[in-house]
Amino acid sequence: MIKVAVVVGSLRKDSINLKFAKALEKLAQGKMTFSFVSIGDLPLFNQDLESDVPASVKKLKADIEGADAVLFVTPEYNRGLPGVLKNAIDWASRPYGSNSWGGKPAAICGASPGAIGTAVAQAQLRAMSGFLDFKMMGQPEVYFTWKEGVIADDGSVTDERTKGFLQGFVDKFAAFAAG
Numbered sequence: 807m808i809k810v811a812v813v814v815g816s817l818r819k820d821s822i823n824l825k826f827a828k829a830l831e832k833l834a835q836g837k838m839t840f841s842f843v844s845i846g847d848l849p850l851f852n853q854d855l856e857s858d859v860p861a862s863v864k865k866l867k868a869d870i871e872g873a874d875a876v877l878f879v880t881p882e883y884n885r886g887l888p889g890v891l892k893n894a895i896d897w898a899s900r901p902y903g904s905n906s907w908g909g910k911p912a913a914i915c916g917a918s919p920g921a922i923g924t925a926v927a928q929a930q931l932r933a934m935s936g937f938l939d940f941k942m943m944g945q946p947e948v949y950f951t952w953k954e955g956v957i958a959d960d961g962s963v964t965d966e967r968t969k970g971f972l973q974g975f976v977d978k979f980a981a982f983a984a985g
Contacts, residue, residue, distance in 0.1 A: 808838040808983045811873035815880030815891035815916075815927070817846045822952045825961075826917040827879040832961040833973050837980040840877070843869045845894040856901045863897045870898050870906040875983035876940070880916045882927035891931075899938055911983040912940040915948035915975065922949045943982045948975050 812831070816823045831840040847862045849855065855863075870876065880891055898906040914931050916924025928947070935942040950972075956965050963969035 808874045808980060809872070810834070810838045810840050810875050810877050810983065811870050812840045812842045812877045812879060813845060813891065813894060814842065815878065815888040817890055821881075822917045823879045823881050825957055826915070826950055826952070827877070828961040829957045829963055830877070830879070830915070830972065830976055833963070833969070833976045834980065837976070838983070841869065841873060843894075845890055848893055848897055851893050851896040851900070853900070866894060867898055867904075867906040870910070873910070875911040875913075875979070876907065877979065878912065878914045878931060880914065880924060880927050880931065881918060882916065882924045885926045887927045887930045895934065895938065905939060908939040910940055911943065911985070913943040913975075913979045913982070915950065917950040917952045919952050921951055924949050943979055946975050946978060948972070
């Protein structure tokens with residue numbers, strides 16, 4: 807089974823992106839196992855710390871390196887990538903020559919109350935993917951419009967059309983990650 811490191815770009819306790827990621831996890835059962843990567847305890851990236859890498863950074867890098875693929879589930883703040891996500895990306899790509907992201911199949915999605923609220927953040931992450939050596943899945947793109955009740959508290963998708971679309975995304979990512 808494909809092991810996926812899931813990086814959620816929000817630290818909020820009631821994050822809709824975390825709830826969205828949990829719904830995708832439920833749809834992935836039998837195809838992929840999700841491991842949620844902790845990014846909230848990372849220090850701000852500072853190259854001076856590379857001589858004595860913090861334990862939280864070592865764990866981040868180990869979690870990414872131990873996965874077969876990476877799924878980014880991100881909100882968008884002020885038309886951009888959340889700082890906490892950019893910080894995690896920077897740490898896992900360092901020190902030079904030790905890029906934990908390198909060669910990993912990856913996909914991006916995000917949830918927002920707005921119609922295409924994560925489009926710019928996703929575009930920024932796609933732009934970075936070439937340099938960071940992700941193998942980024944191009945389609946389908948998922949800009950999930952969050953509406954209360956579409957995802958139940960247990961992670962079930964309650965709307966059949968939405969469930970079909972998200973299942974298609976999960977299935978495509980599973981095939982993409984499998985190579």
